[in-house]
Each structure stands twice: as C-alpha cells, then as structure tokens.
Amino acid sequence: MPEITLVQAVNDALKEEMRADDDVVVLGEDVGVNGGVFRCTADLVDEFGEERVIDTPLSESGIIGAAIGMALYGLKPVPEIQFADFIWPAFDQITSEMAKMRYRSGGQFTCPMVVRTPYGGGIRGGHYHSQSPEAYFTHTSGLTVVVPSDPYDAKGLLKAAIRSPDPVIFLEPKRIYRAPKQDVPADDDYVVEIGKAAVRREGTDFTITCYGAMVEVAMKACALAAEKGWEGEVLDLRTLVPLDEQALIASVTKTGRLVTLQEAPKFSGYSSELSAIVAEKAIDVLEAPIRRVAGFDVPFPFTLEHVYMPHAERVLKAVEDVMTF
Amino acid sequence: MPEITLVQAVNDALKEEMRADDDVVVLGEDVGVNGGVFRCTADLVDEFGEERVIDTPLSESGIIGAAIGMALYGLKPVPEIQFADFIWPAFDQITSEMAKMRYRSGGQFTCPMVVRTPYGGGIRGGHYHSQSPEAYFTHTSGLTVVVPSDPYDAKGLLKAAIRSPDPVIFLEPKRIYRAPKQDVPADDDYVVEIGKAAVRREGTDFTITCYGAMVEVAMKACALAAEKGWEGEVLDLRTLVPLDEQALIASVTKTGRLVTLQEAPKFSGYSSELSAIVAEKAIDVLEAPIRRVAGFDVPFPFTLEHVYMPHAERVLKAVEDVMTF
Amino acid sequence: MSQDLLQVISESGKALKGKKPGLSADELVGMYRSMLQTRLLDERMINLQRQGRIGFYVPSTGEEAAQVGTAMAFEAQDWVYPSYRVPGLFLQRGVPIDKMVANCFGNEADLCLGRQMPVHYAFAEQHLVSISSPIGTHIIQAAGTAMAQKLKGDDGITAVMFGDGGTSSNDFHSGMNFAGVARAPCVFLCTNNQWAISVPQEKQTASETFAIKAAAYGMPGIRVDGNDVLAVYDATKKAAERARAGDGPTLLELLTYRRGPHSSSDDPTRYRGNQADSWMAKDPILRFRKYLENQDLWSEAQEAELQTELKAEINAAVKKGESAPQPSLETMFTDVFANVPPFLREQYEQLVRDEGTGHEPDPDAAFPL
Amino acid sequence: MSQDLLQVISESGKALKGKKPGLSADELVGMYRSMLQTRLLDERMINLQRQGRIGFYVPSTGEEAAQVGTAMAFEAQDWVYPSYRVPGLFLQRGVPIDKMVANCFGNEADLCLGRQMPVHYAFAEQHLVSISSPIGTHIIQAAGTAMAQKLKGDDGITAVMFGDGGTSSNDFHSGMNFAGVARAPCVFLCTNNQWAISVPQEKQTASETFAIKAAAYGMPGIRVDGNDVLAVYDATKKAAERARAGDGPTLLELLTYRRGPHSSSDDPTRYRGNQADSWMAKDPILRFRKYLENQDLWSEAQEAELQTELKAEINAAVKKGESAPQPSLETMFTDVFANVPPFLREQYEQLVRDEGTGHEPDPDAAFPL
Numbered sequence A, B: 001m002p003e004i005t006l007v008q009a010v011n012d013a014l015k016e017e018m019r020a021d022d023d024v025v026v027l028g029e030d031v032g033v034n035g036g037v038f039r040c041t042a043d044l045v046d047e048f049g050e051e052r053v054i055d056t057p058l059s060e061s062g063i064i065g066a067a068i069g070m071a072l073y074g075l076k077p078v079p080e081i082q083f084a085d086f087i088w089p090a091f092d093q094i095t096s097e098m099a100k101m102r103y104r105s106g107g108q109f110t111c112p113m114v115v116r117t118p119y120g121g122g123i124r125g126g127h128y129h130s131q132s133p134e135a136y137f138t139h140t141s142g143l144t145v146v147v148p149s150d151p152y153d154a155k156g157l158l159k160a161a162i163r164s165p166d167p168v169i170f171l172e173p174k175r176i177y178r179a180p181k182q183d184v185p186a187d188d189d190y191v192v193e194i195g196k197a198a199v200r201r202e203g204t205d206f207t208i209t210c211y212g213a214m215v216e217v218a219m220k221a222c223a224l225a226a227e228k229g230w231e232g233e234v235l236d237l238r239t240l241v242p243l244d245e246q247a248l249i250a251s252v253t254k255t256g257r258l259v260t261l262q263e264a265p266k267f268s269g270y271s272s273e274l275s276a277i278v279a280e281k282a283i284d285v286l287e288a289p290i291r292r293v294a295g296f297d298v299p300f301p302f303t304l305e306h307v308y309m310p311h312a313e314r315v316l317k318a319v320e321d322v323m324t325f
Numbered sequence C, D: 001m002s003q004d005l006l007q008v009i010s011e012s013g014k015a016l017k018g019k020k021p022g023l024s025a026d027e028l029v030g031m032y033r034s035m036l037q038t039r040l041l042d043e044r045m046i047n048l049q050r051q052g053r054i055g056f057y058v059p060s061t062g063e064e065a066a067q068v069g070t071a072m073a074f075e076a077q078d079w080v081y082p083s084y085r086v087p088g089l090f091l092q093r094g095v096p097i098d099k100m101v102a103n104c105f106g107n108e109a110d111l112c113l114g115r116q117m118p119v120h121y122a123f124a125e126q127h128l129v130s131i132s133s134p135i136g137t138h139i140i141q142a143a144g145t146a147m148a149q150k151l152k153g154d155d156g157i158t159a160v161m162f163g164d165g166g167t168s169s170n171d172f173h174s175g176m177n178f179a180g181v182a183r184a185p186c187v188f189l190c191t192n193n194q195w196a197i198s199v200p201q202e203k204q205t206a207s208e209t210f211a212i213k214a215a216a217y218g219m220p221g222i223r224v225d226g227n228d229v230l231a232v233y234d235a236t237k238k239a240a241e242r243a244r245a246g247d248g249p250t251l252l253e254l255l256t257y258r259r260g261p262h263s264s265s266d267d268p269t270r271y272r273g274n275q276a277d278s279w280m281a282k283d284p285i286l287r288f289r290k291y292l293e294n295q296d297l298w299s300e301a302q303e304a305e306l307q308t309e310l311k312a313e314i315n316a317a318v319k320k321g322e323s324a325p326q327p328s329l330e331t332m333f334t335d336v337f338a339n340v341p342p343f344l345r346e347q348y349e350q351l352v353r354d355e356g357t358g359h360e361p362d363p364d365a366a367f368p369l
C-alpha cells in the first residue's frame, strides 16, 4: 500500500472513480490545469480532458447549481468549492435545491453529487480561509455530511460518497492536507462506509468526540491525560449526518464522561447536538457535566489564530473538569 | 393602549422609528405601494416616500448587500426578506459581511441594521413558505437574533432592534401575524430590552423553553399538564442570541426538568444548544432527561403540515416523559 | 422599453406577409386546444381555491401563447425547466391533466406526494424538472443540464422558463454566464409579463429590454410578441435548432402581460389600477382563434364541442383529485435520503406510537400569499 | 475581445493628439510618485513574505495605473470600495504607508487589529471601506452606499473596484442592477487583468468585452487602456462627474495584465507559459515616466532621489511594523458586538484563567494560497 497524504488520497479517489465511471465529472475554480489551489485535482484534466474537469467562472452558486443540473441529468458531479468560507453564495442551491430535490419531486429527480471543500483553521488564513461550517449543513435535512481525519478515510469515504445516491457535503480538513502520510489501499473496490464512527483510542474514563483535524488534538490530549492516570476514549465521528448514534451512546455509557471537541464556534455548534442526544437518551450514565471545547464565538481571527484554535492543553483542562467533578 | 395584531405592531414600530429618525429606511420586494405581502409595511410609502421605502429588484443578496452599504454610510436600514425561506441567496452577505464587519475593520465600519423576515409554519405554505431557520443565524458570531411571540413584544423588540448598534435578525412568526390582538403601548419611548427572556407561566415541576408561535403551544401543553397535576414553567426566550442564560438556568434549577420546544427540524437545531448549556452548567439539578420537541428532520411538508408541526398533545407526551422518568 | 417585436400573426389575427407557421393543421389545432385547456383549467382551479377546496393557485390567464408556443418547439428528448406559471407547457407536452390536478390537491396520487404547494409540479417522464418556489434557482441548473447533454454527446437540448423578476436573481446571472462560456445547448425563455408581484419592470431593471441582457453573456437575445403563439413557436424553434446544432445558447424575451393577480393570495388593485384591461383586447387565445378561423381551420361549432370536452375532462380530474386520500404518514419520512436512516425511522416510529396514524387535516390553515 | 480602448498616452509615452490630462504638473508627478511607491512596496512585501516575515501578500505589479489613475479621480468625500489588489489606490488617497504595513504584520497598530489576513485593509478616515476575501460582495454594498448618498442629498459618490473574475459573482449582478434602477451615483471599475487565479478571461465570460456587460443594466460601459494612467484618470473622472451630476452609474473596464502570481501562494507557471513577458514592455510606470520626461516634468536625477526616499520610507515602516507587538488577547473578543455580551466575557475570562495571556505565535503556520 502506498504512503500518501490526504491531498493525494483525495486525488486518487477522484481518479479511480472517474476511471470507473464516465459520468463522474469535476468542476470548480482552478480545478483544471492548475489542479486546484491545494492540488487535490492535479493532473485530472490531462487524463480526463476539459469536458470532465471543468474550470468554471467565479461563481459558487453557479458551480453548485450547474452541478445539480448535471446530477439531475444523470451525471455524478464532484464540484469543488475552493474554500468552505466561500460556499455561502451557493447556500441557496444547497439547502433549497440539492437537499430537497428527491423529497419534493417524490423521488422523480435526485442529486447524487459530492460537494468537496477544504475547511478549518491552522493555516493562518484569517476570517475567510479558516472557518468550520459543518453545523449549517448538519441542520439541513437531506444532506449527508462527511469529514475524514486521515488519508485512509479520506480516500475510502470520498469513494463511498461518490457512489452514494444522495448529495454529500465532504469537508476536507486542510490543516492536515499534507501530513502525516499514511498507507492507503490502491484497490479500486476499497471504500469506507458512510455513517460509521471509529474508535481511535480505547479508554474507560472519559470519551472525547471529534472529527477532522481535531482528532489529532484529541489523541494528544488523551496522551497527556494518561500521564495523570485517566484513560480517554477517542471517538472520531467521520460522518456527522447520519450520526453513528449507537457508537456515541456506547462510548459514553462505557466511560460515563463526555468532552466534545470542535474547531467551529461553540454556540449552536454541531457538538451541541451530541450533548443534546446524550442528555436526552443517556443522561443517567453521566457522572459529570458534558464539557465542550470549541472555537470561541467570534469571527476567526488572523494574528491570534493560535489562541483561537483548540489545542491539547485546552482539551486537557476540560478532561480535568469532568474527571474531578 | 390600542388593541393590535402582530402585523400592526410591526407596522407601528416601523412608523414610529421612521418618524423619529430620518436615517431609518425600509427596502425589499413589494414593500412599497403593495405594503408587503403580509402588510407589515402598509402605508409607509405614502408617509415616507419612495426614497425611504424602496421596492427593490428581485434579489435577496441585493437587498441585504445594498442595506449593508447604506448602513456603512450611516443609514439604519430595515430590509425585509419576503419569506425566511428566501433568505439563502443573501446568506453570504449576512454571514461573511454583515456579521463580521465591525470585527474585521477593528470597529471602523459597522452595520446597524435589522433584517426582518416572516418565518415558520402553520399557513400551508409547504417547503418554501414555512421554514424556521434560526439555528443558522444563532451559530453565526456577530448576529443578534430576536423572535417575538406576541404584538406587545414585536413592537417593543423591533424598536429596540432598530436602535441597536449591531445587526439584528428579526424573525416574525407568521402563523400568529393576525391573532390574537393585544394591548400595545403607543408610546414612542416604549421598547422591550433585547437579551431578556420572559416567564410566561410560572411553574415548579418542569420548564418548557420556546419562542415565536410555539409559546402558545407551550401554554396549551401546560394547561393540559396542569390537569394531571404538573405545573409547568414557560420560558419565552424572545432573544436567541445573546441568550438569557441566567433565566434558563434559574428556571431549570427551580423545576429540575426541561422540555425544549421548536418548530425547526430537531437535529443540530437551536434547542440543542439549550440542552448543551444545561448539560454543561446545571446537569446536577436535572431530575430527568432533557426532552426535545421539534420539527422532524425532513423538508417541511405541504399536505402533512398538521402532522409535522409540534402541537400541545405532542408536547404533553414529552412532559409525561420527564415527569414520570 | 424599446426594440422591435417578432410577430407572425397580426394583433387582429391575420397572417403577416411572408410569415409561415411551418406547422400542420393538426398541430395548429392541437396548440389551440392546449391554450384553451390552460385557460379553462385556470378558471376552474381559481374557483376551487376561492371555495377553499385547494389551498393555493397561480393563474396564467393571458400568457397561454408563451407556454404553448415554447412547448411546441421542443422534442421529446429535450429537458425543460418550467416556472410555476406555465400549465400550458405541461399540457402541450403531454402531461395528463389529472396528474396536475392531483398535485393541486396534494393527494396520494400526486407524483410529488403532497410534499409541495400546488403548481410545484415535477414530471420526470416528460423531462419536466421539479419546480421549487425560490425564484431563479432553476436557471443555472438548466445550464448544467445542457452542459451534461453536450458532454454526453446527446441530441437533446435544455430550455428554461422564468419571469422578468427572475432576471434579477443570482442564478440568472450564473446560468447565462455558464451556458455562454460552455456554449451549452440551452434556450433561456424570459416571459416578461411586466410584473413581479407588485414590482413593475422599470423597477426590476434599467436595461432597455430584457433581451438585451444577452449581450452580457455573448449570446443572441431576441424579443418576441409573447401573445403571438406562432411567433413564440418560431423563435423558440430557431433557438432550439441553434442549440442542437452546437451553436450555443439564446435568450428570448416573450413580451406579454400578467392579467390576473400574482397568485390566489394577491390583490393587484392594491398596486395597479385597471392597466390589465388594455391587455384584454390582446388576448392570445382570441388572436389565435381568429387566425385559425381566417385559415378555415376552426369554426364556432368546433369551439363549442371542444369547450364541452375540455370542461368534462377537467371535471373528471377534479372529482378524482378531490376524492383521493392524503398521502400516508410514511411519505413524510421517505425520500429525504434514498434509504430511510435510523434516526428518521426512529422519529417515524415514535410518532406512530404516540399519536397513531389518523391525523386529520387542519381546516383553519390557509396560504396567505 | 474587441472594442476600442480609450488612451491618452501612447504605448511609447507620447501624448496622443488632442488629449490633455487636465492635471497640474504637481499632480502628475504626485501620481507618478504613488505608482512607484506601489511598485516598491510590492517588491518589498513579496520579499518579506518569501522570508517568512509576513504571512501572505498580493502583488499588483503592472497594474499600478489602474489603481492610481482611478484614485486621482475621486474627491475626499467620495466613498471607495477597494479590492485586495489596489495598494496604489490607498497610497494615492493618502493612507499612511506604515498603517498599510502594520496591517500586513497584523500587529497592534493595525487598524483592523490583526483580525484579517494581510492586505485586507480598512481606512474609515479616507472612506476606504473594509476589504474582505469573498469576491464581489462589496459591489452591491457600493451600490447601497451610492443609494444612501443620493437619498441624503450628499455631494459624494461611490466607486468600487473588482476584477474580471468578480464580474461572474452574484453581487456584481445585483450591484449593477440596483445601481442602474436607482440611478445611483456609483462608478463600477473592473480591472480586467485577464486572469482570475488560473482562469483566463475566455473561461470567465463569453461576452465580447467586460464593458459591454453595462448594457444589461442600462448604463454606459467604457473600455480603457488600464496601463495608461491618464486614460484611466480621464475616464474615471468623467464617470464620477456623471454620477455626481445625478446621471447615474457607469461601468469602466480597465484592460491590463496580472504580470505576477495571483498571490504569494500561487505559482503561475503551472497554468500559463511566459505570456506575462509580452506585458513587461507595456509597463505602466515606464510609460508614464517616459511621458513625464517628454513633458520635461521628470529626470533621471529626480528618479534616483525619489527611489531613495521611497525605499527609506518603506524601510522605516517595515521596521516599525515588525517590532510592534501582536494585538492583546482582549481584541479577540471585542467588536463582535458593540458591547461584549456576558457569554463572550465568560469565554474570555475562562481563557485567561486557564491559559494566561502569554500565547506565543505558532511558527509552523503558513498560508498556502
């Protein structure tokens, strides 16, 4: 198995699916000869031509709207939004159209497509190259929302997403686009099932939920906690919708303590849903309050990014809170 | 004090503020001679002229974007989005621009403006004339989010919103636009403070959080519960951001049981934040799981709307759950 | 707004010199049939709405030529993105009228399973794409479908219908721009009925005409008398042929007038006087009927017979539509995803457990716009 | 793309027959100063970026005429919405260079308090509105400001700068449309540098020129040689006067070329050969310098002196910018709202309690685009 980065994993997944299925097309800004500003679509235009790897005009609603029209006709478009922060002009197409098409037409028209976009902080991108918008999508009925945390999953989940009959929002944690490398199957049939969380570290004392670039942070925090004699379980959600609720409840039932971790601002964030589910369905197993570690409720800053971003020591504080409650 | 509807309360608030301050302007689709499709801006154009009551082209990003440009220059625009379901084309202007302007410019430029829009179900409007989008806004740092539940508050809160130095999303529950009427002060100085919840019914056994048209439903549910000997407290949040957290914690501390109520789909909805706050800060006062009553996680239906919408009997079931846990 | 209008029939129903319809007698009569059917359906549905038997309706009286003339220009394999104000396009394209009526009742026979408001049709079999309420969103989707047709080397083209108000939408801009750059086989059909609810065209745009907007996207823009069904057909056919030949997209402006209210919830007397009256005389159905009569293709007797037939058909459809039951409770939870995921199944099961399946409709609810 | 280009100076720096700049010698030399200052600042900042001393930069080499010529045409009371590629506009409009450099360091002296990436300036004193990254959003805001100026009866006008790529954005469409309908005093300035990152203008639009897009909004569109600072000034001044006189908006296309990379993160060799080379000869600064020399307004000695002066000024600004401390921790929580609400105060206090205030910058972080 080749050792590759997350960028390469995305690129490989696209190549394999495009080879296997002529209906798969890629479109977006700078995805053609430039190969994407992060190189996720590198070389695709050479192999598949300008008809299937389309450099579009500068319009996100255009990209998603055109992709919807393609999907309705039977193609499987994989549009790229250059940065998740620029997805808002397309939000109407996503929420009003893509997400509701199957439902509103009684299943007559469907939108099998994957909206890929790099998201998250850690690259000194300031307000508009750093945001984590997952909560907006997870509240939108009809969308599948996937966030890989390493090259292995990125490839397998993207391939599964492209084969899905439903529209998928595929959020790529750009902070870990290039590191660390990982062995990833080169097998065409290799996919990672959508809707299943992964236990990245087993533990008995507390659970940390996380996804994307925060998985690494959670792992580090658990290493620090272990020094204090507390064994944490790290649950990488991987798919935010549909959530692997069973895995969540099982882990919290086992540990009795929950810390949720996300980069996005805290208020009304995705992790609040996890708290709500546990408070609704498993409150009796809790031995401590549910602590949330998240971005602050401010626009993503530039110079103070390193303060903004959740880091292992901050997570450890939360772990201490729940362990010493 | 005159007895008026919520529509009239909005209209009165606009008139009073426009009389008091020449910088207040109204813009949107059909707000002029037509007086708004719900009549909220009726007669304004007669009194204030076409320059201050502007019928715009059919573009929501245009309406909000132009309003931002006016606000930056010193006006106090009150744009209307005809239905909240049509706000998405403007979502980029709202999240990327309006919400972040003060922060990103170091306070040099600000957007004092109020985005008014009717929201919510109960009028047989189907997918696109019924949705409750509050969660998308409450997750966006920089936005104040206000939802009145009766004419009295509608007028007082809208006047306060127009005087606020910050951008406000003002969601008007269209189901109760015309009923019931209420005595509302005609006094120019009358405002209702933003950021304060109201206890609509005192109770000792459980708390229901709600806002907008759901307040009425919560009240009915409490009446039903009272027949069973359970006294509910109804907390009308009124302002979703900044949340009156003290009032929430105080009520739950008093009752020990929480049912959250919203029309919007449940998953990643606003009420999940309430659960998360309580599970983080007041879990030890809870005597039962936190039950959420909300819309189902499907696009808003047409024929089956009456099944979709939370009603008092459904809330009562949740109350039974927490009372008999 | 200036610029010449393309016409084939004079306003008094005479064939204009040198203009040929290029259609057989049967085809011409068929088009007349669809136009009349549209008008009668309109009248009946508005009536039902006033009686509270359906919740909402969008009349299109006076705009029938723009609907039927365009529809006639497309082939079976073509894809069409309709607007909410084109029932005649559906009828001319062969959609069974009872299926349209079922949609207005939102019953279990509605192909959309009562999930949307009336007139938000979707008919996959006829390649008539699902209508939604947000204005303009389908314009860029049409461009995408046309790009897909080109990419696949298929013979079909795509057409999209929208109003004067729709040209202000974001997706008009991206749709026109994407199609222009891709030279996609797409026909953009702007029905300029001069109003967007209460907003007149002068407040919608300062451009001289709507057709001229094509220049911004490197495609031809043509202004057509939208009350002349043969002019509409002719211009649309040429644009469709141009697209099919690989020569790229075209924008047509079909000039007409919205004679009725915007919808069953609208009261146009609030914002315009009796301007509509002057357009009564320009009725597209009357004009076409006179033309057919002038060509000896139509008679008073035929008219009477057709009216009777069409009304009976509509009556039958209404009867059927009104008596059909509402969609089952499960349909609220299916089709959100291809398969119902566990969390939705749980919501459904809890609902049935707590409340049973016998939810009666709410008689008080009514759509206010 | 066809259509004539407006010029005042020939490509070889000669005054074209019958064209007068309408500016004093001091003003002309002042413009030259701003152009050179822009170029030198550019070179220095790119250098700093390469050395890792600032995180990001957007060069504008070759586009100085479009920045300075436009800026010269506005009055102090006018409002300008800049793009991220117009440092010369800031300089010509009187923004202190050390304030711009402070922004690039994101230090506590930055008026934006280090909250945005470099070059995302905001200078309220000069009515230079806050720049954000999303392309096009400011175009409709400019229309709104112009509408406000008209409504208040103020003398000012509004100008807005954007690129060829920006014309595809939603907010270009609404901005042009709103301003057209309102006859707002707005000047739309499209710097067509022929590229949007790697996307060439032919893939951006099929329209014949960018100027022609004005027709879709009922306003004049004029194509200008964007490397001719006096042509840019002349056209902008006329458009501004037209707006000020109440005659409505104008669209100008300023044709130039993006000679460098899109930004410090971009490698243009990936998508274009050495096309840029042919534009080296058309350098706007050289062209204007030749013109000034031809008019006996400039000499080799003056040039040397000015270069020395400007470099020293930049050096001083960099020194000051680099040594200033980063913004305080509180600044992360202020200005979200006019007043810090309790829940943000709580977040701040918890942060200080748990982690203190001594957060050192992360040396590994770098902006990849």
Ligand SMILES: Cc1ncc(C[n+]2csc(CCOP(=O)(O)OP(=O)(O)O)c2C)c(N)n1
Pocket: B029, B058, B060, B082, B086, C085, C133, C134, C135, C162, C163, C164, C165, C166, C167, C193, C195, C196, C197, C258, C262
């Ligand atoms: C995005 C959006 N904004 C507002 C509305 C409300 N609305 C429904 S129809 C309409 C006017 C449309 O006018 P036009 O495009 O000319 O079509 P017409 O109704 O005249 O056929 C408006 C404003 C909507 N449906 N979608």
Ligand SMILES: Cc1ncc(C[n+]2csc(CCOP(=O)(O)OP(=O)(O)O)c2C)c(N)n1
Pocket: A029, A058, A060, A082, A086, A089, D085, D133, D134, D135, D162, D163, D164, D165, D166, D167, D193, D195, D196, D197, D258, D262
């Ligand atoms: C809405 C949005 N989409 C994508 C981007 C990424 N992006 C930054 S600059 C740029 C190209 C802009 O080209 P143009 O408007 O011609 O201006 P130029 O850079 O040439 O000055 C792109 C695609 C963005 N900033 N905003």
Ligand SMILES: [Mg+2]
Pocket: C163, C164, C165, C191, C192, C193, C194, C195, C196, C197, C258
């Ligand atoms: Mg219209």
Ligand SMILES: [Mg+2]
Pocket: D163, D164, D165, D191, D192, D193, D194, D195, D196, D197, D258
């Ligand atoms: Mg450019």
